[in-house]
Each structure stands twice: as C-alpha cells, then as structure tokens.
Amino acid sequence: MADTTAPPPVKVGLVAGGLGAYWPQFPDLLPQLQRSAERVSERMRGLGAEVVDVGFISDAQEGAAAAERLRAAGCDIIVGFLTTYMTATMLVPVAQRADAPVLLINLQPTESMDHATFDTGQWLAYCGACPLPEMANAFARCGVPFRSVSGYLEDERAWARIGRWVRAAGVRAALRRxxxxxxxxxxxxxxxxxxxxxxxxxxxxxxxxxxxxxxxxxxxxxxxxxxxxxxxxxxxxxxxxxxxxxxxxxxxxxxxxxxxxxxxxxxxxxxxxxxxxxxxxxxxxxxxxxxxxxxxxxxxxxxxxxxxxxxxxxxxxxxxxxxxxxxxxxxxxxxxxxxxxxxxxxxxxxxxxxxxxxxxxxxxxxxxxxxxxxxxxxxxxxxxxxxxxxxxxxxxxxxxxxxxxxxxxxxxxxxxxxxxxxxxxxxxxxxxxxxxxxxxxxxxxxxxxxxxxxxxxxxxxxxxxxxxxxxx
CATH class of the missing domain: 3.20.14 (L-fucose Isomerase; Chain A, domain 3)
Incomplete structure (x- = not known):
C-alpha cells in the first residue's frame, strides 16, 4: 500500500485547577489533585495528542495567566480539569481567549468515596462535579459553548468520550488549516x-x-x-x-x-x-x-x-x-x-x-x-x-x-x-x-x-x- 501522509497530532491545551482557599486548610489535598492532573496529562498523550500542559491554577489571576499561555500555543482544543470546586472566574478567561473549543472534564479519583473513613479534605478530592453547573451557567451567559465529560480517573467509558472530543478537534483542525x-x-x-x-x-x-x-x-x-x-x-x-x-x-x-x-x-x-x-x-x-x-x-x-x-x-x-x-x-x-x-x-x-x-x-x-x-x-x-x-x-x-x-x-x-x-x-x-x-x-x-x-x-x-x- 502507498505510504500514508501522517497528519500532525492534535494539540491539546490542558489546565487543571481548584480553589486555592483549600490548600492551607487541607495540606494533603493539593498534592493529591496534582497527581490526578499528571495522570490526565499522561492519558491525553496516550490518545496521540501533543499536550500543552500549563499546570495547576488556584485563583483567577493564575487562570488569566494560563489563558494567555494557551492562546499563544495555538491549541486545537482546551481541556479544563475540574479536580475539585473552583470558581467560574478561573476558567471563563481561558475559554474566552483560547480561540479553540473547550472541554471540561470532571474525573474523581475512584468510582466511589469511602464514606465511613473520609474527612472533609478527602471528600473535596471527589468534588469536581460541584462547579460543573456553575461553569455551564457562566459559559452560557458569556456566549461560550459548553461541553463536559464526567467520570472517574480510570473510567474507560469517560475516556472513550474524551477520545471522541480529541479526535473531533483533530478533524476540525485539519479542516481549518x-x-x-x-x-x-x-x-x-x-x-x-x-x-x-x-x-x-x-x-x-x-x-x-x-x-x-x-x-x-x-x-x-x-x-x-x-x-x-x-x-x-x-x-x-x-x-x-x-x-x-x-x-x-x-x-x-x-x-x-x-x-x-x-x-x-x-x-x-x-x-x-x-x-x-x-x-x-x-x-x-x-x-x-x-x-x-x-x-x-x-x-x-x-x-x-x-x-x-x-x-x-x-x-x-x-x-x-x-x-x-x-x-x-x-x-x-x-x-x-x-x-x-x-x-x-x-x-x-x-x-x-x-x-x-x-x-x-x-x-x-x-x-x-x-x-x-x-x-x-x-x-x-x-x-x-x-x-x-x-x-x-x-x-x-x-x-x-x-x-x-x-x-x-x-x-x-x-x-x-x-x-x-x-x-x-x-x-x-x-x-x-x-x-x-x-x-x-x-x-x-x-x-x-x-x-x-x-x-x-x-x-x-x-x-x-x-x-x-x-x-x-
């Protein structure tokens, strides 16, 4: 068969975040969420994507800085990882400035909490669903199309849905360029x-x-x-x-x-x-x-x-x-x-x-x-x-x-x-x-x-x- 002309990999901009007020209150929370973010970045690369990972944001100022980095990178899709509760002001600038579609993902650490043993800090690691309606509301009022995938970190059904969005972003990029x-x-x-x-x-x-x-x-x-x-x-x-x-x-x-x-x-x-x-x-x-x-x-x-x-x-x-x-x-x-x-x-x-x-x-x-x-x-x-x-x-x-x-x-x-x-x-x-x-x-x-x-x-x-x- 004739040699194929490989298209460039889809460029995924990744930003993870959570509410900075939690970090001094629950010292073990941020390192756990950062490990989750690293796993998401690894799985994205496993989809064949070039990942532009701008790290973890904790407030609106860091969100605005991440937005500028992602805008300059020329990404094909932006993935916002809601690791726990975070305010809409942290991600709306990313969505507005990126000139790329945005996908929000809410992937809690496992399928279910251990309700008998969890304290507040451990619960917050499972709280990525909490800000999702807030993001949807803010995106709608700002004229930003909203799309999301909810699941848990190793949820293959969720990753199949994420993979569809990443593939679609690659096709969109092929058409645009x-x-x-x-x-x-x-x-x-x-x-x-x-x-x-x-x-x-x-x-x-x-x-x-x-x-x-x-x-x-x-x-x-x-x-x-x-x-x-x-x-x-x-x-x-x-x-x-x-x-x-x-x-x-x-x-x-x-x-x-x-x-x-x-x-x-x-x-x-x-x-x-x-x-x-x-x-x-x-x-x-x-x-x-x-x-x-x-x-x-x-x-x-x-x-x-x-x-x-x-x-x-x-x-x-x-x-x-x-x-x-x-x-x-x-x-x-x-x-x-x-x-x-x-x-x-x-x-x-x-x-x-x-x-x-x-x-x-x-x-x-x-x-x-x-x-x-x-x-x-x-x-x-x-x-x-x-x-x-x-x-x-x-x-x-x-x-x-x-x-x-x-x-x-x-x-x-x-x-x-x-x-x-x-x-x-x-x-x-x-x-x-x-x-x-x-x-x-x-x-x-x-x-x-x-x-x-x-x-x-x-x-x-x-x-x-x-x-x-x-x-x-």
Whole structure:
C-alpha cells in the first residue's frame, strides 16, 4: 500500500485547577489533585495528542495567566480539569481567549468515596462535579459553548468520550488549516455538486486552491520514463491487473500519477476534487481520463481525491480519513430489495486502505457519462461496520453533516471497473434511500469503515453545525 501522509497530532491545551482557599486548610489535598492532573496529562498523550500542559491554577489571576499561555500555543482544543470546586472566574478567561473549543472534564479519583473513613479534605478530592453547573451557567451567559465529560480517573467509558472530543478537534483542525484543491470545472448540469467556495472557509475554515488542468499538464510533461516506470511498478505491486488493462493506458495513468504527486506537493494540498470533460482525445481529456490510478494512490496516502468536481465530498472523505475511517468516493448504484441491500460505489478514485481484498485495475474503453478511456479501480469496502458521511450545503449557506451507519456485507458485485459495496442499513433499502436523499445531501458522499456517528456528533458540535443522522 502507498505510504500514508501522517497528519500532525492534535494539540491539546490542558489546565487543571481548584480553589486555592483549600490548600492551607487541607495540606494533603493539593498534592493529591496534582497527581490526578499528571495522570490526565499522561492519558491525553496516550490518545496521540501533543499536550500543552500549563499546570495547576488556584485563583483567577493564575487562570488569566494560563489563558494567555494557551492562546499563544495555538491549541486545537482546551481541556479544563475540574479536580475539585473552583470558581467560574478561573476558567471563563481561558475559554474566552483560547480561540479553540473547550472541554471540561470532571474525573474523581475512584468510582466511589469511602464514606465511613473520609474527612472533609478527602471528600473535596471527589468534588469536581460541584462547579460543573456553575461553569455551564457562566459559559452560557458569556456566549461560550459548553461541553463536559464526567467520570472517574480510570473510567474507560469517560475516556472513550474524551477520545471522541480529541479526535473531533483533530478533524476540525485539519479542516481549518487545510488546503483543498479544486481542479477543472463543474460536471455540466450537476446543480447539487456546485459549491460556494466562500462557504467552505465560512463553515470549516481552510483555503480552496482553484487549479487548472494545465497545472497538471505542465507537470505531467516533465515526468521522466524512469519515474513513470517506478510508479507503474508501484501500481503493479498494489493492484491485481485484469487482462483488460491496456499497456499504454497503464503507462499513461502512471505518468499522470507522478504529475499528480508533484501537483499536490507544489500546492501543499490536503485534498483534491477534479473534473474535465475534454474534446476529441486532446491532452486535457487524456489527463482527465488518466486520473483514477493516481487519485486512488493519493487517497490511500491520506490526501483524498474525488472526481466530478465534488469538493464537498472530498471534504467528507478528509473527515472520514482523519477519523481513521478511510472514506471512499461513493454514490448510489442500485437497490437490492431481494437481499435488503443498498449498492453503492463509483467509477473513479477509491480509498485503497479500506479494500476488502487486493484492489483490481480494470481497463475500460468507455467511462460512462464521461469522455475518454483508460484504467479504473474495482474494489469492495472491507466487510463490517461502515458509515456513510456527507457534507450538505443548505440554502441559507450553512453546512451540515449527514451520516448513516450500516454494515458492508457479502453478495454479487458488478465487474465493470467500479468501486462497489453492498450495505445493509438494517431497514428496507428503498426507505433508507428516501430518508438519505431527504437530508439534502448531494449524490456523492464518503463511505468509511466503522460506526462513526458518535465521533461525527462531537465534530458537528465543535464546528457548530448540524449533524443529520439517518436511521430509519
């Protein structure tokens, strides 16, 4: 499989605190709470996060100083650890100045107190729940979104919820900092695919780099025979080659793939959506027809590429990839009422890392609905839990996420050079299709492995957009 492009770790700002008036009254309390804070920092690093730990705060002045340190650090999410009672004035400045979403965690030392032996100081170590309503009230009145996780220090259920917020913060950061390529032009007539580029920045952040197919052409022209041969060898190692593959078409696809690698590197792209119609076999048509191999290899590296100029789906694929779900370019293909399955996939790029088996390259003399010819990818998403993930553009300019959980299952598949999967959504396939379409999704989306709605709920919360969960 192609080497993956590892995204930077999510940067978590951590501040723990308690009411300083307690320390002289109960000398053993602060050291115990600091040990808990150190354990939280350790567990955060275990989630793969880069932790900016500003230590323990005991009053509003220390809270303000911590706020400035966290603001300067450029964190992706701020975690405030309520170790015992603390006043809202200690954390409101952190939340207001951080330019990052805030998660409050209340993790008491163990599942339950020893009521027969505990004194007041020992009880206070379990009192992190006490300030939580106060924080929620103050955050609401200050216009700061509130979210929290309560549990105990080694509570795996609580840490699973914390992990969702941390993963969601990493995806939010990828969107906010992302550079998204948009190359070519809209597939004529696809009104649903059309995306207002300004709304990408307004809803997600990031930058859309508008590219011409000539940006690819000039790079492909400079590809050497040795580079083409190396890319072809890479493809032959990854793919099974069907007898229908034409030697010249495979060589051309390999050359275009090298050019795509350079395009992505030169423009520092994190995703790419593309389409070019072309005419009478001229070079731009040949480039468009030769994209599938290179786009699939890019997607497997963590740089999702979507055909038909489907920018919102390339963003959905990026979301899926950063959640660890892969995310392959998908549309409806047919409904199997006999077996109760929705058949979905696409001609074009695939996420090779989530293939059920070694992916196949098939030669096609015709790309249905498009000009040109060449090689295409055929594969089935790995069987098991999956989630359909899409990005909706509303009439008012707001984006929303659409998601539906199902399971990819075995069954007959077409052998036409398409990515095709059978998905059982646990209901009549017609009812699911009607409910999914009613969300306002475009006719493309990402299909990723695993059930991801819980993660997507967290992401939608951090992005302050709606999540539409289809579960008929």
């Amino acid at each position: 992302g550079r998204h390529g948009l190359m070519g032009h809209l597939y004529p007539g696809m009104l649903d695919v059309s995306t207002d580029l300004t709304l990408v920045s307004a809803n997600f952040g990031g930058h859309v780099e508008v590219l011409e197919f000539d940006d690819l052409r000039v790079r492909v022209e400079k590809v050497t025979e040795a580079e083409t041969a190396a890319k072809r060898a890479e493809a032959e190692k990854i793919f099974e080659l069907d007898a229908s593959v034409d030697e010249d078409d495979l060589t051309w696809a390999a050359r275009v793939s090298v050019g795509l690698d350079r395009l992505v590197e030169d423009f520092e792209l994190d995703s790419l959506a593309y389409y070019h119609r072309g005419l009478d076999g001229e070079v731009h048509e040949r480039l468009g027809a030769g994209m599938i191999l290179g786009a699939s290899l890019l997607t497997a590296r963590g740089i999702p590429a979507a055909g038909e100029y489907e920018l919102r789906t390339s963003l959905a694929m990026l979301i899926a990839d950063r959640l660890g779900a892969g995310g392959s370019f998908t549309e409806l293909q047919a409904l199997d009422f006999h077996r109760g399955h929705v058949e979905m996939g696409h001609d074009g790029p695939a996420h090779l890392a989530i293939s059920a088996r070694r992916p196949l390259l098939r030669g096609l003399g015709v790309y249905h609905g498009k000009r040109g010819y060449g090689v295409s990818v055929e594969f089935d998403v790995r069987h098991g839990p999956v989630t359909a993930i899409g990005v909706i553009q509303r009439r008012d300019g707001r984006f929303a996420l659409a998601a539906s959980e199902g399971e990819t299952v075995d069954g007959p598949l077409l052998k036409i050079g398409n990515t095709t999967s059978r998905v059982d959504f646990g209901c009549d396939p017609g009812e699911w299709t009607d409910a999914w379409s009613a969300t306002g999704i475009s006719h493309h989306w990402a299909l990723g492995t695993g059930h991801r709605v819980a993660d997507l709920k967290a992401l939608a919360d951090l992005l302050e957009i709606e999540l539409v969960h289809v579960n008929p």
